[in-house]
Amino acid sequence: MTYTVWIVLTAVLVGLSCSLIGVFLILRKMAMMADAISHTVLLGIVVAFLITKEISGPHMLIGAIIAGLVTALLVQWLHQFDIEQHASIGIVFTTLFAIGVILIATSVGNAHLDVQHALMGEITFIPWDTITLPFVGKVPVATAMLSLVLVIVIVSIIAFYKEWKITSFDPALAASLGIPVVFMHYLFMSLVSITTVASFDAVGAIMVVAMLITPAASAYLWTDKLSIMLLLSALFGVTSAIVGYYVAAWLDTSISASMAFATGIFFLISFLGSPKHGLISKYNRIAS
């Protein structure tokens, strides 16, 4: 396959897994947590690298899950001491991210890890770093990892669909029915972490937030049904990825930035034009 196909495929996988997870980030009102975890997984990756001296595959996923859970736990812990939720998120993630940056600069040295790359990602380099998988053949590492994460995300969403729904809508009732609300919370944080780390190589820590939040926020404006919201969010995520790639190729600019920008355009269109919650229809309703 050509490089272009691999890059577009990778971008689409990022768009899909991020936009699906994003729906529950929005419904659980945890958008800020995505921002936090997208930064702290850097520390997880660096520590995983320092321990195993490898920078691919399962090590990174496990490092990311641990970093994500540590972030969620620390935020919860600080919050107990009367520190406002968003303030504790801000404190925890910047501190953990800073440790990650310092470790990269001092201990990791010339390995394939640098801050610029971590923040912005570089999807154009993805086709060069390949592994050989049974049955499939030579595949870029990032693409393989994203496929694995997408499968995990979809299976988790389908398998625990009603549990996600009830713990997002009414956690108190869920707990009184015996549904493990706390376990679901940390499971969700783990899913956010692996999605983020898998998308890291492609779009970096900052743009991944756009892919997580914006397609889901746009979908929220179009529908009153959770299943449709998931499908729409996925559609917006994938379309943004593809449009972003071709815009970047046309203007010769950063692919991840174009993808993030495309999600913003989708949001703007939804915000103005959605028949249910859009600005124009609201204005028309008031006028009529």
Added chain:
Amino acid sequence: MTETVLKVNNLSASYRKNTVLHDVNFQINQGTLTGIVGPNGAGKSTLIKTLLQLHPTLTGTVDFFGLPFKAAQQVIGYVPQRGSVDWDFPTNALDVVLMGLYGRIGWLKLPNRSHKQMAMEKLEKMGMAAYADRQISQLSGGQQQRVFLARALVQDADFYFMDEPLAGVDAATERAIMAILKELKEQGKTVMVVHHDLQTVADYYDHVLFLNKTVVAHGDTTSIFTKENIARTYGGNMRWTLKEEESHVVHSQ
């Protein structure tokens, strides 16, 4: 002989460093309808949440049907405050009622046709069948509360806790909810309700529990719902409510 279905011993709970409940002791008999009343910040919601282990217990024990909470969980129903959830959530009325069955449906399964049938029956009972497909943000406050009640009914619990089910609802909904509560009581179920309107306590509940950080008084409404107990619970600033209460009594006679 009436059976004791809830025993609370020496219960206390706190928010951060402030103790909101201390030395709470009471027993509830089967088939009673109890109104929990007390001033703002008296710990009414916290009491319910602590009993249901949604809020950590500092000291004390709670027995349901002679069992610890976890063992009795399946037969206990809870109706949270209407304001505690996001009504913009993308779901409809029928779906919210179905959530009452999620504990029973079990892992890896989705609600089937018979579950939907049960949920639909309860919506009908609350006069909400026509709104089953309605997005929940498009329901009025009273309709939302009816959906919550339908969700509690579908659980088919033996003991219900309801947190201010009459707050901000229209008169018709208030009557409908009270009719349902009486019906539950007649079926031998036990109900505890956080209530904020002192004027209706005597009409609505056969038992009353005065709460202000601890149990001030508890028992039969006829003997316990007195001016003295109201004054002891609410302190000196309740004169106007007492006056209204008296005028209400005069009106209705």
